Amino acid sequence: MRQSSLIDIISPVMVGPSSSHTAGAVRLGLLAKNVYDEPIEKITFKLYNSYAQTGKGHGTDKGLLAGVLGLAVDDIRIKDIFNSDIAQSIDYQFEYYNDFNRHPNAVDFIFEGQNKMQISGDSIGAGEIAIRKINEFSVKFTGKYNTLLLVYKDVTGMISKVSTIIQAENVNIASLHCDRSGKGETASMCICLDGELQKEAIDKIKEIDHLNMVRYVRKLGN
Amino acid sequence: MNINTFEELETVCSKTNKKIYEIAQENEAQKNDISVQEVRQVVKISLEAMKEAISAGLHSCEKSYSGMSGGDCKKLQEKFATKSSLLGVIFEKITTYALATSEENARMGKIVACPTAGSCGIVPSVLVSVAEEIQADEEEQINALITAGEIGRIISNKVQLAGAVAGCQAECGVASAMAAGALAQLRGENIDNILSAVALAMKNLLGLTCDPVCGLVEVPCIKRNPFLGIHAVTAYELASAGIKSLIPLDEIIDALEQTGQLMSPSLKESSQAGLAKTKTGIKMEKNFYSRV
Numbered sequence: 059m060r061q062s063s064l065i066d067i068i069s070p071v072m073v074g075p076s077s078s079h080t081a082g083a084v085r086l087g088l089l090a091k092n093v094y095d096e097p098i099e100k101i102t103f104k105l106y107n108s109y110a111q112t113g114k115g116h117g118t119d120k121g122l123l124a125g126v127l128g129l130a131v132d133d134i135r136i137k138d139i140f141n142s143d144i145a146q147s148i149d150y151q152f153e154y155y156n157d158f159n160r161h162p163n164a165v166d167f168i169f170e171g172q173n174k175m176q177i178s179g180d181s182i183g184a185g186e187i188a189i190r191k192i193n194e195f196s197v198k199f200t201g202k203y204n205t206l207l208l209v210y211k212d213v214t215g216m217i218s219k220v221s222t223i224i225q226a227e228n229v230n231i232a233s234l235h236c237d238r239s240g241k242g243e244t245a246s247m248c249i250c251l252d253g254e255l256q257k258e259a260i261d262k263i264k265e266i267d268h269l270n271m272v273r274y275v276r277k278l279g280n
Numbered sequence: 281m282n283i284n285t286f287e288e289l290e291t292v293c294s295k296t297n298k299k300i301y302e303i304a305q306e307n308e309a310q311k312n313d314i315s316v317q318e319v320r321q322v323v324k325i326s327l328e329a330m331k332e333a334i335s336a337g338l339h340s341c342e343k344s345y346s347g348m349s350g351g352d353c354k355k356l357q358e359k360f361a362t363k364s365s366l367l368g369v370i371f372e373k374i375t376t377y378a379l380a381t382s383e384e385n386a387r388m389g390k391i392v393a394c395p396t397a398g399s400c401g402i403v404p405s406v407l408v409s410v411a412e413e414i415q416a417d418e419e420e421q422i423n424a425l426i427t428a429g430e431i432g433r434i435i436s437n438k439v440q441l442a443g444a445v446a447g448c449q450a451e452c453g454v455a456s457a458m459a460a461g462a463l464a465q466l467r468g469e470n471i472d473n474i475l476s477a478v479a480l481a482m483k484n485l486l487g488l489t490c491d492p493v494c495g496l497v498e499v500p501c502i503k504r505n506p507f508l509g510i511h512a513v514t515a516y517e518l519a520s521a522g523i524k525s526l527i528p529l530d531e532i533i534d535a536l537e538q539t540g541q542l543m544s545p546s547l548k549e550s551s552q553a554g555l556a557k558t559k560t561g562i563k564m565e566k567n568f569y570s571r572v
């Protein structure tokens with residue numbers, strides 16, 4: 059049986075009007091930005107289905123942009139974000155789609171800067187979110203756990219090398235999700251952790267051969 | 281200690297001779313690996329934000345982005361200023377505080393989702409109004425809010441508190457049940473009466489659908505909040521007289537779950553039926569989408 063938390067029931071403090079369409083959008087933006095983790099020059103938001111249809115009335119577009127700019131769900135600047143100074147620093151645009159293969163509240167973030175990255179996520183209800191895809195790889199994390207994301211050349215022993223370093227830190231792995239574009243090609247690993255990884259451990263992981271990308275994404279505050 | 285049902289909660293409370301909030305805050309502290317004081321601190325932040333939302337809402341008549349809401353709270357306050365409520369000050373406070381909070385939500389103000397944004401006015405309106413009138417101190421208010429949270433938590437073990445999953449019975453319905461429990465706690469009722477208040481409030485809202493016009497959290501959501509705040513008081517009054525629900529609370533939650541499953545998806549936040557698809561609802565939708 060699911061064991062929810064009593065604090066979750068009487069929170070979060072958030073800017074309205076909708077936990078899935080406003081707070082969820084902010085959290086998706088925050089998490090996506092933390093995954094990209096580079097200066098953003100341009101960002102395109104693709105909103106799907108209910109996000110596309112009722113997003114305007116719910117401030118979904120404002121929430122997504124605010125999140126990408128690092129604002130928390132209770133930041134009153136969200137309401138007027140398009141006119142705020144911090145929004146002038148980046149180039150952003152919104153596109154709207156209907157696609158029945160996607161979640162009702164789905165969004166793609168296309169980040170452009172030194173690198174280009176596409177991140178897809180869903181707002182799955184009550185402000186809860188899930189990141190589903192990074193570029194061509196499927197992932198699954200929710201911002202509730204500290205998460206380690208790796209993209210690497212598909213070689214044997216990668217999981218054990220990484221998990222050995224995590225184990226040495228005495229941190230428990232809550233979930234592990236792998237994907238790859240083909241045998242021996244590029245692969246991805248998404249590890250949700252119960253605890254906190256120290257910088258030294260992350261540096262050690264970065265030294266492993268065949269890695270293309272390492273991101274340590276901290277869990278979201280609220 | 282895992283508590284998944286109200287029966288378990290009752291057993292633990294009577295065995296340990298503790299109140300619902302005591303058990304709840306201990307368990308929450310343990311689960312999150314923090315102290316009871318830290319749990320109460322987090323709850324206090326929610327409580328304060330609830331009061332800020334009420335005060336912001338009472339002083340604003342700004343419309344929402346859609347233009348469908350904003351201004352009713354002011355109207356109600358003006359009415360009560362010239363002609364007081366038949367039911368007294370607490371009625372006036374609950375209805376205006378609930379409208380204040382919900383209108384504030386619709387205009388992208390800061391609120392506390394409790395349990396959701398659409399139902400954000402119900403628990404605060406009851407808790408804050410009564411606390412003001414009986415001069416309950418902050419600790420007592422926190423106790424009541426923790427009680428509300430524990431009630432919502434146990435229900436959410438079975439039913440996801442989302443209109444899209446189980447209709448508005450699972451949002452505003454559950455909020456009203458939480459408010460009834462919080463009020464009973466605030467009034468010093470015993471656990472039997474607290475849970476009776478929850479049961480009576482919940483039972484009476486089974487079947488409540490979610491059919492918001494334009495898919496926005498405004499019609500019927502906003503005005504539903506003051507109604508269900510008062511509804512919680514009715515449940516509390518009956519329960520404190522010793523009136524019991526003949527169907528036990530856990531079974532009411534089973535019925536809530538089943539009703540949610542049987543409810544047509546067209547009435548679960550998809551705006552495909554009900555109020556959203558009335559002649560006027562459709563007209564409002566057309567107007568709104570031609571504008572955005």
Ligand code: SF4
Nearest residue numbers: 398443448451490501
């Ligand atoms: S009608 Fe639907 S959107 Fe409105 S408060 Fe109820 S559950 Fe939420």
